[in-house]
Amino acid sequence: MNRKLTTTRESQLKLNQDTLRFFTETIDAGRISPLAFFEAGDSCYKNERFYWQNADKTLTLVGLGHATVLTSNGRKNRFAHISTEWNKLRVALIKEEKDMEPVLFGGFSFDPENRTESEWSNFPSAHFVVPSFQLMIKNGKTSISINYITESGNAVEEFDRLRDERDRLIHIAQVEEFGPMAKPEVLSVEELEKEHYYDTVADVTKKINAGEAEKVVIARSVKLHFENEVTAVTALHHISNEQQESYHFGMQKEDSLFFGATPERLVEIENGRAYSACVAGSIRRGKTATEDRLLGEELLEDRKNREEHQYVVNMISHVFETYCTDISIPKMPKLMKIRDIQHLFTPVEGRLVQGIDIFSLVEALHPTPALGGVPTDVSLEIIRQEEGMDRGYYAAPIGWTDTAGNGEFAVAIRSALLQNNEAYLYAGGGIVADSEPDKEYEETWVKFRPVLRALGGKLNG
Numbered sequence: 001m002n003r004k005l006t007t008t009r010e011s012q013l014k015l016n017q018d019t020l021r022f023f024t025e026t027i028d029a030g031r032i033s034p035l036a037f038f039e040a041g042d043s044c045y046k047n048e049r050f051y052w053q054n055a056d057k058t059l060t061l062v063g064l065g066h067a068t069v070l071t072s073n074g075r076k077n078r079f080a081h082i083s084t085e086w087n088k089l090r091v092a093l094i095k096e097e098k099d100m101e102p103v104l105f106g107g108f109s110f111d112p113e114n115r116t117e118s119e120w121s122n123f124p125s126a127h128f129v130v131p132s133f134q135l136m137i138k139n140g141k142t143s144i145s146i147n148y149i150t151e152s153g154n155a156v157e158e159f160d161r162l163r164d165e166r167d168r169l170i171h172i173a174q175v176e177e178f179g180p181m182a183k184p185e186v187l188s189v190e191e192l193e194k195e196h197y198y199d200t201v202a203d204v205t206k207k208i209n210a211g212e213a214e215k216v217v218i219a220r221s222v223k224l225h226f227e228n229e230v231t232a233v234t235a236l237h238h239i240s241n242e243q244q245e246s247y248h249f250g251m252q253k254e255d256s257l258f259f260g261a262t263p264e265r266l267v268e269i270e271n272g273r274a275y276s277a278c279v280a281g282s283i284r285r286g287k288t289a290t291e292d293r294l295l296g297e298e299l300l301e302d303r304k305n306r307e308e309h310q311y312v313v314n315m316i317s318h319v320f321e322t323y324c325t326d327i328s329i330p331k332m333p334k335l336m337k338i339r340d341i342q343h344l345f346t347p348v349e350g351r352l353v354q355g356i357d358i359f360s361l362v363e364a365l366h367p368t369p370a371l372g373g374v375p376t377d378v379s380l381e382i383i384r385q386e387e388g389m390d391r392g393y394y395a396a397p398i399g400w401t402d403t404a405g406n407g408e409f410a411v412a413i414r415s416a417l418l419q420n421n422e423a424y425l426y427a428g429g430g431i432v433a434d435s436e437p438d439k440e441y442e443e444t445w446v447k448f449r450p451v452l453r454a455l456g457g458k459l460n461g
């Protein structure tokens with residue numbers, strides 16, 4: 001391992017002054033499995049790990065340990081708060097040219113105004129971390145960084161300790177076997193508040209017909225009970241294997257793992273360009289290629305689904321018109337085909353206006369009408385009154401940003417909260433004037449499938 005200190009870093013490490021300094025140091029890691037690196041942190045960083053892989057597989061991130069944690073319990077200013085705190089760290093960064101950008105990874109809750117007692121009690125309205133050890137695979141190249149943030153004087157000793165720890169983690173990841181990776185054994189699947197869900201869909205449809213809102217997304221959850229505790233690496237291994245075309249994410253906090261495989265990008269920023277995706281309107285996959293094509297065509301022509309989709313296009317276009325120039329939005333949706341489901345999909349892109357960061361865009365875009373409704377405020381109030389659960393981080397933004405201002409947030413659907421030998425799975429769908437409870441109920445089963453399958457459940461939807 002390269003232990004040679006650059007002059008700048010060495011002098012800054014030795015500094016005998018109490019100032020905020022954010023050190024990063026990157027080495028090439030050759031070949032290393034990201035999940036093996038994740039698992040290498042099992043004994044020392046069990047509840048301080050994250051995993052991220054983007055949908056096109058050009059970026060994988062694993063974080064172990066916390067160089068720092070940024071949180072907010074705020075209802076109104078949580079996006080600005082995280083952005084401000086991150087900016088303070090960005091200016092304290094001491095980095096050489098060969099070092100990778102340190103990342104800030106985390107997420108926001110769906111609705112901080114929802115105070116229903118729930119399985120989410122340990123999750124604040126925003127939770128972000130800078131990992132102590134950061135694995136990054138970018139365009140096929142694997143690197144590992146140490147991130148260290150300190151406000152006290154001489155840091156040489158602590159940084160040397162971190163280097164030893166990094167080498168230990170790499171060694172474990174490269175040589176130790178982790179497994180077995182059998183799927184978990186499900187004892188039971190409990191449908192939480194099934195009757196309530198049917199009543200809610202009927203009620204919300206009435207409200208929409210009475211003109212109170214145009215669209216409201218209603219979700220529900222099912223709870224799985226397992227024979228044994230399900231490890232984080234088992235859940236991430238299976239979800240990654242089974243949902244190749246989606247974003248994979250996992251965030252561990254205390255005894256919980258929030259994880260999933262979502263097809264939906266909220267926003268990506270790369271070199272000043274912003275990208276989003278309108279994903280709303282769904283139909284199942286066909287059993288044969290012909291049936292699948294016919295179902296796809298049916299979806300593209302279905303008035304109700306096109307209407308659900310158009311609300312999302314209108315809202316995201318409006319946000320892009322406010323924050324970007326040079327915007328491009330196709331006039332017609334395409335099909336996004338993933339393993340269990342087909343969606344209507346419209347990509348959106350533009351050039352970001354100077355001075356706007358990723359948190360401003362996340363705030364402006366969350367929730368899109370694919371997860372909230374139209375109008376946003378009214379639909380959120382209806383969700384609070386009617387849904388009878390706390391979505392926690394389900395359907396909310398999860399992702400990363402770096403010190404250069406690039407980053408990506410996905411919408412955390414097709415997800416679950418795993419707690420020891422139990423898991424809560426979440427799924428919902430857009431309700432409009434002519435929605436039918438039975439069809440909506442069936443659609444939620446299709447949306448439960450990715451996580452259900454990964455966790456060893458039977459696909460009874």
Ligand SMILES: C=C(O[C@H]1C=CC=C(C(=O)O)[C@@H]1O)C(=O)O
Binds near residue numbers: 219282370371428
């Ligand atoms: C709310 C979910 O999906 C959203 C995203 C895509 C399509 C949707 C739909 O067709 O209803 C939903 O708006 C979910 O998966 O839990």
